[in-house]
Amino acid sequence: xxxxxxEPLAGFQTLFYKEVLRFWKVAAQTVAAPVLTAMLxxxxxxxxxxxxxxxxxxxxYTAFLVPGLIMxxxxxxxxxxxxxxxxxxKITGNLVFVLLPPLSHWELFGAYVGASTLRGLMVGGGxxxxxxxxxxxxxxxxWWILIFAVLGAAILGTMGLIAGIWADKFDQLAAFQNFLIMxxxxxxxxxxxxxxxxxxWQNISRFNPFFYMIDGFRYGFFGQSxxxxxxxxxxVAGFFVVVGALTVTxxxxxxxxxx
Amino acid sequence: xAAIQITHVEKRYRALRALDxxxxxxxxxEFFGLLGPNGAGKTTLISILAGLSRADAGSVSVHGHDVVxxxxxxxKLLGVVPQELVFDPFFTVRETLRLQSGYFGLKxxxxxxxxxxxxxxxxxxxxxxxxALSGGMKRRxxxxxxxxxxxxxxxxxxPTAGVDVELRQTLWKxxxxxxxxxxxxxxxxxxxxxxxxxxxxIAMLKAGKLVALDSTANLIHRISxxxxxxxxxxxxLPDALKSLVAHPEQLLDSxxxxxxxxxxxxxxxxxxTLREAGVVIEDxxxxxxxxxxxxxxxxxxxx
Numbered sequence: 001x002x003x004x005x006x007e008p009l010a011g012f013q014t015l016f017y018k019e020v021l022r023f024w025k026v027a028a029q030t031v032a033a034p035v036l037t038a039m040l041x042x043x044x045x046x047x048x049x050x051x052x053x054x055x056x057x058x059x060x061y062t063a064f065l066v067p068g069l070i071m072x073x074x075x076x077x078x079x080x081x082x083x084x085x086x087x088x089x090k091i092t093g094n095l096v097f098v099l100l101p102p103l104s105h106w107e108l109f110g111a112y113v114g115a116s117t118l119r120g121l122m123v124g125g126g127x128x129x130x131x132x133x134x135x136x137x138x139x140x141x142x143w144w145i146l147i148f149a150v151l152g153a154a155i156l157g158t159m160g161l162i163a164g165i166w167a168d169k170f171d172q173l174a175a176f177q178n179f180l181i182m183x184x185x186x187x188x189x190x191x192x193x194x195x196x197x198x199x200x201w202q203n204i205s206r207f208n209p210f211f212y213m214i215d216g217f218r219y220g221f222f223g224q225s226x227x228x229x230x231x232x233x234x235x236v237a238g239f240f241v242v243v244g245a246l247t248v249t250x251x252x253x254x255x256x257x258x259x
Numbered sequence: 260x261a262a263i264q265i266t267h268v269e270k271r272y273r274a275l276r277a278l279d280x281x282x283x284x285x286x287x288x289e290f291f292g293l294l295g296p297n298g299a300g301k302t303t304l305i306s307i308l309a310g311l312s313r314a315d316a317g318s319v320s321v322h323g324h325d326v327v328x329x330x331x332x333x334x335k336l337l338g339v340v341p342q343e344l345v346f347d348p349f350f351t352v353r354e355t356l357r358l359q360s361g362y363f364g365l366k367x368x369x370x371x372x373x374x375x376x377x378x379x380x381x382x383x384x385x386x387x388x389x390x391a392l393s394g395g396m397k398r399r400x401x402x403x404x405x406x407x408x409x410x411x412x413x414x415x416x417x418p419t420a421g422v423d424v425e426l427r428q429t430l431w432k433x434x435x436x437x438x439x440x441x442x443x444x445x446x447x448x449x450x451x452x453x454x455x456x457x458x459x460x461i462a463m464l465k466a467g468k469l470v471a472l473d474s475t476a477n478l479i480h481r482i483s484x485x486x487x488x489x490x491x492x493x494x495x496l497p498d499a500l501k502s503l504v505a506h507p508e509q510l511l512d513s514x515x516x517x518x519x520x521x522x523x524x525x526x527x528x529x530x531x532t533l534r535e536a537g538v539v540i541e542d543x544x545x546x547x548x549x550x551x552x553x554x555x556x557x558x559x560x561x562x
Contacts, residue, residue: 007364007365007366008364010361010364010365010366011361011362011363011364013361014358014360014361014362014366015361015362017358017361018350018358018361021349021350021354022349025349026349089347092345092346092347092348093341093343093345094345094346094347096311096341096343096345097345097347097358097359097362097404098362099310099311100309100310100311100334100337100339101334101359101362101363102330102331102332102333102334102335102363102364103362104331254313258310258311258312258313259306259311259312259313
């Protein structure tokens with residue numbers, strides 16, 4: 001082995017690059033299609049509810065909807081990237097190419113989650129650019145927009161990694177997505193403010209970390225939110241630490257990856 | 260220091276004991292064969308060595324680096340060709356090899372990647388997508404992936420299963436060259452003639468247990484010996500030679516006999532005995548036992 005050529009971070013960088021290349025080679029499916037889906041949501045819900053609903057004073061419903069749709073796209077695509085990559089590799093057997101090299105659990109975690117975060121942000125950016133045609137947006141606190149987008153994508157990328165590690169079959173992965181990720185996303189305030197819900201549902205929503213991701217993200221646009229952005233940040237960051245620690249532990253133990 | 264040190268390794272899959280207290284040492288520069296019938300535990304042992312499985316007990320090290328506690332150092336020294344024909348359908352051959360090289364910390368490794376592709380006749384497929392390759396070509400890429408980081412220890416888990424003669428010859432020529440250059444090679448195969456031709460030392464596993472471990476020459480010489488096949492034109496086998504007959508049914512009604520001999524020095528006394536008895540030999544062949552005979556004998560002996 002030619003030791004002089006070895007670069008300490010090359011393993012992580014290569015896996016990150018491979019994960020990005022994997023989704024970029026099928027960008028029509030992994031980037032363009034989710035943007036189109038989000039646009040359809042905006043067209044339909046925006047058109048139907050534009051004149052009937054006003055969530056925040058002075059903010060049109062279409063404008064209110066856009067940050068929620070962007071964030072929903074970010075979250076769903078970040079989850080899809082890690083979960084689909086891992087389950088495909090497990091089922092086809094090519095995961096062995098990643099398990100044989102001297103990649104640490106931290107490198108695996110960083111590369112998979114990093115690439116899924118990038119895909120989430122790319123799709124979110126695409127949705128954002130397309131929505132500029134439909135409605136003007138304000139940017140009261142751009143840093144909060146960026147922080148919640150990155151953290152939300154990283155959390156869902158991490159959850160996708162957990163799902164991919166846990167699932168042995170595609171239907172198990174679909175169950176994880178359909179019974180956990182989708183409800184948590186749709187019931188997080190993408191299409192509404194939780195103040196429009198009955199009290200009991202408002203209280204239940206406060207246990208949904210996805211709510212804080214979207215609420216904090218929306219604050220960055222309008223300067224208005226259901227809860228204070230700093231509190232949302234604390235919840236979201238804390239949640240990331242928890243799911244991140246769980247995932248690194250799973251990777252370190254080799255759970256369902258190394259028998 | 261041993262290239263691979265396996266010490267009291269045990270592995271269970273529920274009630275099945277896949278590996279039962281296996282210990283062996285493979286020296287640097289050896290071409291080592293790991294043989295056994297299906298389900299003997301060969302792939303399980305390689306999986307533990309490669310870090311794809313964890314042993315329930317015992318330890319495995321590569322050049323002194325434990326495969327669990329010092330896994331990064333151990334894996335850098337290993338190149339493993341998996342048994343299953345797996346590939347990533349998103350990438351071309353060159354991309355696949357560059358990625359695998361990068362995972363091992365090696366960037367800008369195209370000179371060696373080109374050389375590996377050349378030796379495995381992959382050069383004209385470098386830009387082909389993995390999906391477009393035949394099974395044999397995919398197998399070549401698997402071998403190339405294991406070699407991209409020039410590992411001092413190369414493990415080939417049934418690399419020639421279901422592949423054509425051309426690939427076998429290409430592969431063995433290249434691997435033999437790497438072995439001559441000092442790389443340790445561990446081979447599992449069901450093609451025993453390959454193991455006999457290539458491996459200097461062999462271990463045999465059966466039902467998770469190590470049932471033989473010796474040099475290839477010693478295994479063939481000690482356990483099975485040779486066979487002297489005779490067809491007689493006149494007369495019958497003298498009583499003095501009947502104890503050497505390998506197949507007793509030949510004594511009933513036959514002019515053909517297979518006699519067990521341990522080496523060439525025993526042939527002349529047998530011929531002298533036949534001459535004294537007035538027997539005329541029509542045809543005679545001295546057949547050297549091969550690894551397949553040894554394998555069958557050992558596996559049957561372990562029933």
